[in-house]
Amino acid sequence: MVVDELTDETVNRIFRALADATRRDIVRRTLIAEVSVSQLAQAYDMSFAAVQKHVAVLEDARLVTKDPRGRERMVRGNPECIRQAQRLLDQFEEIWRSRIDRLDALLSEGETPSTQKG
Amino acid sequence: MVVDELTDETVNRIFRALADATRRDIVRRTLIAEVSVSQLAQAYDMSFAAVQKHVAVLEDARLVTKDPRGRERMVRGNPECIRQAQRLLDQFEEIWRSRIDRLDALLSEGETPSTQKG
DNA sequence: GTAATCTACAACCAAATGGTTGTAGATGAA
């Protein structure tokens, strides 16, 4: 079991990185296969430097990793970071679910004894 | 089945709203029970107006809803929006998984026939 | 060696973000 001991700042970076369509597209592409920064840059209607910055934001959030292959920098999506984000959302879901459970418990307390468990 | 036809801007707003610790905490609290804006404001070391803005960001992203109760505005977490975000992350996970499947397929092509499924 | 390609990084800019204070309108309580 992986204990997630993510700081607020870490979580901030992950969600902020995902809050941009270009960056989400980069994550998708690089989850499918590793791609160089220049290959990525060709895919978008913006400068190479702009794409470079987007990759840097993703790398800072650990959503992608970058490693040298000759003069290129190959970018790969990091599925583990995606899973961390999933777990965070699962926690919200869980909070809501447990609230519903409590409400259900309250309701059944108010019902006729025949509906009580036992 | 809910078809998610979310625009990029919609998704941007959801993730950006989640990219702040105070706002994530507001979502948690309001998923547990509805809370007024002033009650929320008491929980954080910042001005009422600042908390009001955070709630507005969450409301814009549909992560919470706000409805009037007398002079108060009760804030409630919206679990459906959380689930939309979960589905988005699931899509990433799925992209990665299908890539692994393709890699597995390529590998098994090169293996001995005994390892083929059949 | 020379030229082309890929990357890093700085400087700059407009717009968005996250906070503040202040003012004013509704609503509830005395």
Next chain:
DNA sequence: TTCATCTACAACCATTTGGTTGTAGATTAC
């Protein structure tokens, strides 16, 4: 009514964000 509370919203400010251009260093190709 009068006062306190809750909210809305504008104005302002510092920082961050998302883009640009330009320069320079590595690596590859010829």
